[in-house]
Amino acid sequence: MSFDNAYESLIDDNDETHWAYGTGFTDPLSDVDRAVPDGVDAASLATYCLMLGDDALVMAQRLSAWCSWAPELEEDVALANIALDLLGQARLLYVRAVEVNPSIRPANAPAHVPAEDALAYFRDEPDFRNVRLAEIDTGPGPAGDFAMTIARLLVFASWRLALFTRLADATDPVLAAIAAKGVKELTYHRDHAAQWTVRLRDLAAGTGTLHATCYRRCATCYSTGRRGRAAGGPGRRAGPGVRRRRAGAAGRAGDGRGQRPDRARWRAHHGVGLSAGRTPAHRAVAPAGGVVMVDLAGARKIAALQHIAGWYPEAVW
Amino acid sequence: MVDLARAREVAAAVLDPELPVLTLADLGVLRAVTPDADDGVVVTITPTYSGCPAMETMRADLVSDLAAAGFDRVRVRTVLSPAWTTDWITEDGRRKLAEFGIAPPSPVRHHAGHVPLTLAPPTSTVPCPHCGSSDTELLSQFGATACKALRRCRSCAEPFEHIKEI
Numbered sequence: 001m002s003f004d005n006a007y008e009s010l011i012d013d014n015d016e017t018h019w020a021y022g023t024g025f026t027d028p029l030s031d032v033d034r035a036v037p038d039g040v041d042a043a044s045l046a047t048y049c050l051m052l053g054d055d056a057l058v059m060a061q062r063l064s065a066w067c068s069w070a071p072e073l074e075e076d077v078a079l080a081n082i083a084l085d086l087l088g089q090a091r092l093l094y095v096r097a098v099e100v101n102p103s104i105r106p107a108n109a110p111a112h113v114p115a116e117d118a119l120a121y122f123r124d125e126p127d128f129r130n131v132r133l134a135e136i137d138t139g140p141g142p143a144g145d146f147a148m149t150i151a152r153l154l155v156f157a158s159w160r161l162a163l164f165t166r167l168a169d170a171t172d173p174v175l176a177a178i179a180a181k182g183v184k185e186l187t188y189h190r191d192h193a194a195q196w197t198v199r200l201r202d203l204a205a206g207t208g209t210l211h212a213t214c215y216r217r218c219a220t221c222y223s224t225g226r227r228g229r230a231a232g233g234p235g236r237r238a239g240p241g242v243r244r245r246r247a248g249a250a251g252r253a254g255d256g257r258g259q260r261p262d263r264a265r266w267r268a269h270h271g272v273g274l275s276a277g278r279t280p281a282h283r284a285v286a287p288a289g290g291v292v293m294v295d296l297a298g299a300r301k302i303a304a305l306q307h308i309a310g311w312y313p314e315a316v317w
Numbered sequence: 318m319v320d321l322a323r324a325r326e327v328a329a330a331v332l333d334p335e336l337p338v339l340t341l342a343d344l345g346v347l348r349a350v351t352p353d354a355d356d357g358v359v360v361t362i363t364p365t366y367s368g369c370p371a372m373e374t375m376r377a378d379l380v381s382d383l384a385a386a387g388f389d390r391v392r393v394r395t396v397l398s399p400a401w402t403t404d405w406i407t408e409d410g411r412r413k414l415a416e417f418g419i420a421p422p423s424p425v426r427h428h429a430g431h432v433p434l435t436l437a438p439p440t441s442t443v444p445c446p447h448c449g450s451s452d453t454e455l456l457s458q459f460g461a462t463a464c465k466a467l468r469r470c471r472s473c474a475e476p477f478e479h480i481k482e483i
Contacts, residue, residue: 087368176398181400
C-alpha cells in the first residue's frame with residue numbers, strides 16, 4: 001500500500017472487486033483441523049454456531065446504536081469497540097456454520113457473496129436465532145436508557161463469557177478456537193459493564209428513587225436467568241442449559257446474591273420470555289392480548305440494513 | 318525453488334497498517350512462512366482481535382509486498398489457535414511503541430477462571446510514554462482501536478494510549 005497518494009488505492013492493478021456491502025473477508029479461517037470431528041453432527045454444530053453468531057451480531061447492532069448518544073465520548077468509543085469485537089466473533093461463527101453445513105447458506109444470496117455476509121444480509125427476521133436478551137431495545141430513545149444498556153451488557157457479557165469459557169474445550173476445534181479467543185475479549189466487556197454498574201449504583205445511592213430504578217434495571221436484566229433449553233450440544237461438553245455463572249460484579253453491583261431469576265416479572269413487563277428467540281415458534285408468538293411489548297426491532301433493524309443489499313445484490317466495489 | 322529466507326524477510330517487514338512503526342513480526346501476528354507444494358509461499362498469520370479490521374489490509378499487504386519481491390504465488394492462512402496474546406509482541410516492538418508514544422503492554426497475568434471485579438486500586442502501573450511518570454490513570458479500557466486503552470498522565474497531564482494486555 002502506498003502512503004504517497006491516497007487515490008492510488010482506488011485504481012488498483014490487481015482489481016480485486018469486493019461485494020459492496022460486506023467485509024471482503026474471503027479467506028477467513030484456515031487451520032489444520034477444519035474437518036468436523038467424529039461424533040459431532042454437522043447440522044447441529046452449524047445451527048449452534050449460527051445461534052451464537054446471531055447473538056453477537058444483534059448485540060453488536062444494539063450497542064453501536066449508542067455511538068454519539070452515550071453519556072461521554074469515551075463511552076461512545078467503548079461501546080463501539082465492544083460491538084466490533086462481537087461483530088468479529090459473529091463473522092467467525094458464521095463462517096464455521098456455513099463451512100460445516102453449506103445448506104445453511106441462504107439460497108437467495110448471489111454466489112459471489114461471502115458466506116458470512118450471506119447469513120447477515122439475506123435472511124429474514126424469523127430466521128435469526130438470537131436470544132431476545134440481545135435484541136431488546138435499551139435505547140438510545142424512549143424505550144431505554146444508558147443504565148438499562150449497561151445492565152443488559154453485564155448480563156450478556158457474563159453469560160457469554162461463562163459459555164465461551166466452557167466452549168474453549170469444545171469437541172469442534174474451530175468452535176473451541178473461536179471461544180478461546182472470545183473469552184479474552186469478553187473478559188474486558190464484562191469488566192467494563194461491571195465497572196459502570198458499580199459507578200451508576202454509587203451515583204444513584206444518594207437518591208432513593210434513582211437507586212431503586214437502577215437496582216431494578218439490573219434486576220430485570222439479571223432475571224433473564226438461565227438460557228432455557230439449550231439447542232443441542234454437539235460441539236461442547238457442557239450439558240443442556242448451560243448456566244450463566246453469577247458475575248462477582250453483578251453480585252456486588254446489584255446485590256444479586258440471593259436473587260432468584262424472576263422470569264414471571266420479566267414476562268409481565270415485556271410480554272414474552274427473554275430466552276425466547278431461539279426457534280421460529282418463539283419469534284412468531286405474540287403474547288396474550290396481542291400487544292407485542294418486546295419489539296423485534298433488533299432483528300427488524302437488521303432487516304432495515306439489509307434491504308439495499310436485497311435491491312442491488314450484484315453491486316461490487 | 319522458493320527462496321524461503323527472502324520470503325520470510327519480506328513478510329516480516331510488512332508494517333502494521335494502524336501502527337506503522339511496528340512490523341507484523343514485531344506484533345507476533347506473523348506465525349510462519351512455509352513453502353507449499355507448487356513452489357508457492359504460504360504465510361500464516363493470526364488475528365489480534367476477533368473484529369480487527371486491519372487484518373484484511375495486512376493480508377493484502379503481504380500479498381503485494383511479496384509479489385513486488387518476486388513471489389507471485391502467495392497464499393495467506395489465518396490461524397485462530399493458539400489465540401494471539403500481547404505476550405507475543407517482541408522486545409523490539411515494545412521499545413518502538415514506547416518511542417512512538419504508546420505505552421506497551423505488560424506481561425499478561427493469567428487468571429484461573431473469571432476475572433473478579435475488584436474495587437481495590439490496580440496493582441500494575443502503566444508508565445507515561447511521554448514523561449516516564451508512573452502516576453497515570455485509566456480513562457477507558459477501550460480506545461481508538463480494539464487493542465488500545467486510553468490513559469492519562471497525572472504528572473504531565475498528557476493523555477496516551479496503551480496496548481492492553483490480552
